[in-house]
Structure formats: C-alpha cells, structure tokens
Amino acid sequence: MELPYRLRRLDPGSYLVREGDLPSHCTVLVTGYAYRQKVTGEGSRQIMAICIPGDAVDLQNMFLDVSDHSVQLLTQCKVADVPREALQELVLTRPTIGSAIIELTLVEASILREWVVNVGRRDARARIAHILCEFAVRLEDRGLLTDHGFELPMTQEQLADATGLTSVHVNRVLKSLEADGLINRRRRHIHFDNWRALQDAGDFSRRYLHIPDQDTLAQTY
Amino acid sequence: MELPYRLRRLDPGSYLVREGDLPSHCTVLVTGYAYRQKVTGEGSRQIMAICIPGDAVDLQNMFLDVSDHSVQLLTQCKVADVPREALQELVLTRPTIGSAIIELTLVEASILREWVVNVGRRDARARIAHILCEFAVRLEDRGLLTDHGFELPMTQEQLADATGLTSVHVNRVLKSLEADGLINRRRRHIHFDNWRALQDAGDFSRRYLHIPDQDTLAQTY
DNA sequence: CGTACGTTTGATCTTTCTCAATAATGGTGG
DNA sequence: CCACCATTATTGAGAAAGATCAAACGTACG
Numbered sequence: 001m002e003l004p005y006r007l008r009r010l011d012p013g014s015y016l017v018r019e020g021d022l023p024s025h026c027t028v029l030v031t032g033y034a035y036r037q038k039v040t041g042e043g044s045r046q047i048m049a050i051c052i053p054g055d056a057v058d059l060q061n062m063f064l065d066v067s068d069h070s071v072q073l074l075t076q077c078k079v080a081d082v083p084r085e086a087l088q089e090l091v092l093t094r095p096t097i098g099s100a101i102i103e104l105t106l107v108e109a110s111i112l113r114e115w116v117v118n119v120g121r122r123d124a125r126a127r128i129a130h131i132l133c134e135f136a137v138r139l140e141d142r143g144l145l146t147d148h149g150f151e152l153p154m155t156q157e158q159l160a161d162a163t164g165l166t167s168v169h170v171n172r173v174l175k176s177l178e179a180d181g182l183i184n185r186r187r188r189h190i191h192f193d194n195w196r197a198l199q200d201a202g203d204f205s206r207r208y209l210h211i212p213d214q215d216t217l218a219q220t221y
Numbered sequence: 222m223e224l225p226y227r228l229r230r231l232d233p234g235s236y237l238v239r240e241g242d243l244p245s246h247c248t249v250l251v252t253g254y255a256y257r258q259k260v261t262g263e264g265s266r267q268i269m270a271i272c273i274p275g276d277a278v279d280l281q282n283m284f285l286d287v288s289d290h291s292v293q294l295l296t297q298c299k300v301a302d303v304p305r306e307a308l309q310e311l312v313l314t315r316p317t318i319g320s321a322i323i324e325l326t327l328v329e330a331s332i333l334r335e336w337v338v339n340v341g342r343r344d345a346r347a348r349i350a351h352i353l354c355e356f357a358v359r360l361e362d363r364g365l366l367t368d369h370g371f372e373l374p375m376t377q378e379q380l381a382d383a384t385g386l387t388s389v390h391v392n393r394v395l396k397s398l399e400a401d402g403l404i405n406r407r408r409r410h411i412h413f414d415n416w417r418a419l420q421d422a423g424d425f426s427r428r429y430l431h432i433p434d435q436d437t438l439a440q441t442y
Numbered sequence: 443c444g445t446a447c448g449t450t451t452g453a454t455c456t457t458t459c460t461c462a463a464t465a466a467t468g469g470t471g472g
Numbered sequence: 473c474c475a476c477c478a479t480t481a482t483t484g485a486g487a488a489a490g491a492t493c494a495a496a497c498g499t500a501c502g
Contacts, residue, residue, distance in 0.1 A: 020428075038338045041424040046338040060331065063324045068331045068429040091320055098319035099312055103284045105326045110281065110289045112333035117259045117267040120340040120385030124490070155448060164341030169490055171450060187499090203262040207241075208289040345458070376480060387459055392482060408467085443502105450497070459488075466481065472474090 003090065005080040016057050016071040016079065023061040025081040029053050032077025033153040035162070038069045047162035048115060049108070050074075050135060050154075054142050059105060062087050074153045107210045114208045119164040122203060127163040128173045129202030132183065132190060134209070141211045149184075149191035177201070224311065226301045237278050237292040237300065244282040246302040250274050253298030254374040256383070259290045268383035269336060270329070271295075271356060271375075275363050280326060283308050295374045328431045335429045340385040343424060348384040349394045350423030353404070353411060355430070362432045370405075370412035398422070 007030070010016075016027050016034060029051050036049040048069065051057055057071050062084050091098040111134075118130050135152075139145045152159075156174065157167040165173075177183050182198045184191040192198060199205075228251070231237075237248050237255060250272050257270040269290065272278055282288050283305055312319040332355075339351050356373070360366045373380075377395065378388040386394075398404050403419045405412040413419060420426075 036334065038334065040338060040342050042343075044342045046342040048334045048337045059323075060327050063320065064327055064331070064431050065433075066428060068431070069334055088320070091323065092316040095313040095316050095319055098316055098323065099284065099309070102280075102312070102319065102323055102326060105323060105330060106281050106285055109326060109330045109333055110285070112330055112337065113257065113259065113269045113290055116269045116333060116336050116340060117261060119337060121261050121265045121267040122263075156450095157448080166491055167449085168451090168492080172490095175450080207287060210285050210289070212286075377482095378480080388481085389460085389483090390458060393458095396482085445500105445502090447500085448498085451495085453494090454492080456491070457489095460486085462484090464481100464483075467479080468477100469479100470475100470477080472476105 003082050003086055005082045008079050008081065010073055010077050010079060012073050012075050014073045014077075016073065017061060017067050018070045019067055021061075021067045022065065023058060023067060023084070025083050026059060026062050026087050027057040027071075028080045028082065029055050029057055030078040030080055032079075033074040034071055034077065035074060035154070035158070036069050036071050037161070045161045046164065047158060048112065050138075050162070052138055052142060053144065056104065059101060074158070110208045110210060124163070124165055124169055124173050125176065126202050127165065128159070128170060129177065129182070129198050130204050131159070131163055131202075133199055133202045133204035136192065137206050137209060137211070141209075147191075148195065149189060152188045152190050224303050225307055226303045229300050229302065231294055231298050231300060233294050233296050235294045235298075237294065238282060238288050238290075240288055240291045242282070242288045243286065244279060244288060244305070246304050247280060247283050247308050248278040248292075249301045249303065250276050250278055251299040251301055253300075254295040255292055255298065256295060256375070256379070257290050257292050258382070266382045267385065268379060269333065271359075271383070273359055273363060274365065277325065280322060295379070331429045331431060345384070345386055345390055345394050346397065347423050348386065349380070349391060350398060350403070350419050351425050352380070352384055352423075354420055354423045354425035357413065358427050358430060358432065362430075368412075369416065370410055373409045373411050 017023050019038065031053050034051040034057065035047045036051070037045055037047050039045050051071065057079075058067070061067050091101060114134075118127050122130065136145060136150060139150050144150070154162075155167075156170045160167040160170045163170065174185065177198070178185055182194050182201060184193050238244050240259065252274050254274075255272040255278065256268045257272070258266055258268050260266050272292070278292050278300075279288070312322060335355075339348050343351065357366060357371060360371050365371070375383075376388075377391045381388040381391045384391065395406065398419070399406055403415050403422060405414050
C-alpha cells in the first residue's frame with residue numbers, strides 16, 4: 001500500500017487539530033509526543049490521551065465530520081499527513097486494512113474506558129501511578145523505553161490535566177511516590193525503582209492495552 | 222446483508238460480557254438498557270457507558286481478544302447475538318459495512334472522551350446535568366424520548382458510579398437541580414422543565430455525539 | 443544577566459465523602 | 473388484599489482529600 005503523504009516538522013504547542021475543525025487529512029506522529037484535549041465551559045482543560053510516535057492522530061476526522069476535540073504537540077514532532085480521501089479509499093479497497101483500523105480504534109476506546117475509571121474512581125496517588133505505568137508500557141511496546149525509565153514529555157500541570165487534579169497536588173504525589181521508593185526523578189526523567197509496587201499503587205493491569213507481546217518490564221524485575 | 226443471529230430475553234443484572242471473557246458473538250441490544258463497567262482493585266465500580274436500544278454491545282470482542290470490561294443489563298432486555306466469525310467475514314466482504322463499523326466505534330470513542338472530561342473536570346452538579354442531557358439526546362435520536370422527559374433506567378447509586386460520585390451526593394444534586402426548576406422527578410421519570418438551563422448547567426454541547434439530525438429538543442423550547 | 447516558565451512548599455478553604463439513621467417504594471408470599 | 477422484606481431514596485453531622493491562594497525557588501534560554 002503506497003499512501004500519498006506529506007512530512008512536516010512542528011514545534012511544541014502547535015495544534016494538529018482543533019475542536020470544530022473539519023480536517024482534510026489524517027496525521028501520523030512519526031517522532032515526538034502530543035495529547036488530545038478538551039476545554040470545558042469553565043475554562044479548565046482535560047487531557048484524554050497521550051499520543052506517542054507511531055500513533056495515528058485523527059482517524060476520527062477521516063470518518064466523522066467536525067472534530068470533537070483538539071490535538072496539541074507536547075514536543076517538537078515530525079508528522080506525516082495522509083489525505084482523507086486516500087485513507088477512505090484504502091479502507092474500501094483493502095478490507096484487511098479496514099479491519100486493522102477497526103482494531104486500532106477499539107484499542108483506543110479501551111484505553112479511554114480505563115481513563116474514565118482512573119479519573120472517576122481512583123485517588124490521586126493511584127491516578128498518577130497508573131498513568132506512569134500506562135505510559136511506560138505503551139512506550140515499551142514501541143521500543144521507546146530506556147532501561148527502566150523514560151523522559152516524561154509533559155509538565156506537572158499537563159499531568160494534572162490528564163488526571164483531573166491540580167498541578168500542586170500532582171507535585172505532592174510525585175514527591176510522595178519518590179519518597180516511598182517507587183520512582184526516581186531527575187528533572188523530567190522518571191526511573192522505576194520498584195515497578196511492581198508502582199503497578200500495585202496504580203491498580204494497573206496491562207490487559208486493557210491489548211498488547212499481545214510479552215511484558216519485559218515485568219520480566220526484568 | 223442477512224446476518225445469522227439468535228434472539229434472547231434476559232433479566233436485569235445479567236451479564237452480556239464479563240471482563241476477562243473471550244466472547245464468541247457480538248450482541249446487539251434490541252430493547253432495554255445496559256451499561257459498561259469496570260471494578261477497581263479497591264472494589265469501587267465505574268460505569269463508562271450506557272447502552273440503549275440499537276447499540277452494538279461488543280464490537281470490542283469481535284476484533285480484540287479478551288474483554289477489558291463487563292457489560293451488565295439495567296433492565297429486562299431483548300438481545301440479538303451475532304456470531305463473531307459472521308461479523309468478521311462481513312467486514313471483509315462488504316467494505317462499506319467496515320466503514321460503518323469504524324464510524325460507530327469512533328463515535329463511541331468520542332463519547333468516552335467526553336466522559337473523561339465530565340468526570341475529570343466538572344463539578345458534581347455539572348456532571349449530573351451533563352449525563353442527563355447526553356442520555357436525553359441519545360434517546361431522542363432513537364425516537365425514545367417521551368414529550369420532554371424519559372424514564373431513567375438506573376438507580377442513584379448507578380448514576381453515582383457513572384459520574385464518579387457517591388449516591389448520597391447524587392441525591393443532593395438531583396434535589397438541587399429540581400429545586401432550581403431545571404428538572405422534575407416523579408419516581409425515576411425525569412422531565413426537563415428547563416432544557417436550556419440544564420444544558421448550561423451541564424456544559425453540554427451535542428457536537429461530540431456526532432448525530433447529524435436536527436435537535437428537536439431545542440426546537441420545542 | 444534577566445526573564446519566563448516550571449517546580450516546590452505552606453496555610454487555609456471547599457467540595458465531596460463517610461458513616462449512620464430514617465423513610466419510601468415495590469415486590470412477594472400467604 | 474395485606475404484612476413483610478429488600479431495595480432505593482433521603483437526610484444530617486463530621487471527616488478528609490484535594491483545591492485554592494500565595495510565595496519562593498530553580499533552571500533554561502535568549
């Protein structure tokens with residue numbers, strides 16, 4: 001399958017899609033990180049997903065009309081834009097690809113369900129631990145995990161908007177997780193000192209990510 | 222398209238899928254209501270979606286492996302089971318159907334994103350108002366809205382589990398919404414006394430539901 | 443070297459939870 | 473039809489997690 005595409009390099013803070021847009025192409029993150037976001041009438045922001053390299057950012061907009069949320073870059077990114085029509089065409093001519101897209105979308109929905117649980121029914125400590133675990137496992141699946149840690153590409157305020165907390169409280173929880181020996185921080189770099197305990201603290205199970213591979217994080221501990 | 226199916230009638234509380242299952246068929250709700258649910262390690266429950274008549278309940282399980290959540294009935298239901306293979310086959314032979322399923326799944330994801338916002342960044346009053354609005358508009362779309370109200374098929378405890386609150390607090394908020402003249406309750410029946418104000422209170426906009434039709438609720442007020 | 447942004451910390455305040463008890467409501471068997 | 477039982481709804485009082493406000497401290501970067 002040879003899809004037409006165009007490469008772009010964008011700076012942190014750029015929008016890939018804005019709520020209300022009617023985008024003409026589907027963007028794939030080649031390198032860098034982004035997040036899906038919505039702002040309430042009151043003006044507070046909620047982040048509903050972190051996009052990592054390899055993620056298709058707006059399948060939504062290929063098959064639906066007006067975008068229901070925004071996607072903003074966390075870091076400098078290289079992205080590939082695929083025209084909307086090309087993708088729609090591909091789904092119709094190659095049903096196998098259609099199935100693959102259904103699968104991608106279903107996994108995304110599964111992750112969203114877990115986010116609802118995280119934000120709705122876990123306390124602050126578990127929420128933070130959970131999001132760290134999720135991020136680590138997803139990165140690992142893409143081969144982006146350095147030894148037992150990673151570079152968290154977001155500020156504590158963004159972490160707060162992803163967990164439904166305030167940045168002040170996120171800070172306190174991070175410090176507490178560190179004090180308890182679950183993680184280790186050097187600037188934005190998170191190292192897992194006790195992966196097992198962090199998973200427990202976050203009530204984390206990787207089932208909902210639907211990643212078939214072996215859990216090497218678990219193996220090395 | 223003539224899909225093979227089997228009809229069943231089930232009682233409230235029955236499970237259509239359990240987390241961890243590997244279901245062999247996809248269920249469609251013909252009549253009655255259900256919800257998607259997950260239970261945390263601490264034992265608290267979060268409801269992530271309400272299924273209404275006409276909803277396909279586990280597309281998830283058609284294309285993914287082990288189920289990541291449970292689906293339980295709110296009311297007595299009539300359901301149709303379609304074999305997993307039949308549906309997978311259909312997607313491959315009829316790409317148009319594949320596109321339609323992608324679309325369904327994307328809308329479901331959009332609703333989930335809004336739930337994350339609701340539970341993560343709105344206060345109790347707005348959460349309740351929002352979920353009532355969402356339910357009303359979805360029912361309206363299926364032609365299930367009686368004049369300007371509907372029969373809420375869930376207890377206040379279930380409403381609490383859907384909004385990340387406690388049943389006690391849900392009760393207080395409902396009473397306050399009623400006291401302020403936004404809604405009217407007779408047993409489980411909710412009547413919208415001031416649809417405009419309820420939408421405002423819930424920070425509700427129907428965009429994320431991706432329903433093309435006109436908003437008749439708005440027209441009649 | 444200064445400015446902007448992000449992090450850290452402390453003190454106080456609010457929303458929502460918890461615990462507990464009472465009142466409706468609906469369904470059931472006699 | 474009625475008494476009884478199990479849910480569900482309602483209400484009050486006190487407790488707690490997390491928010492808010494405010495300030496100080498780092499660190500990167502132009």
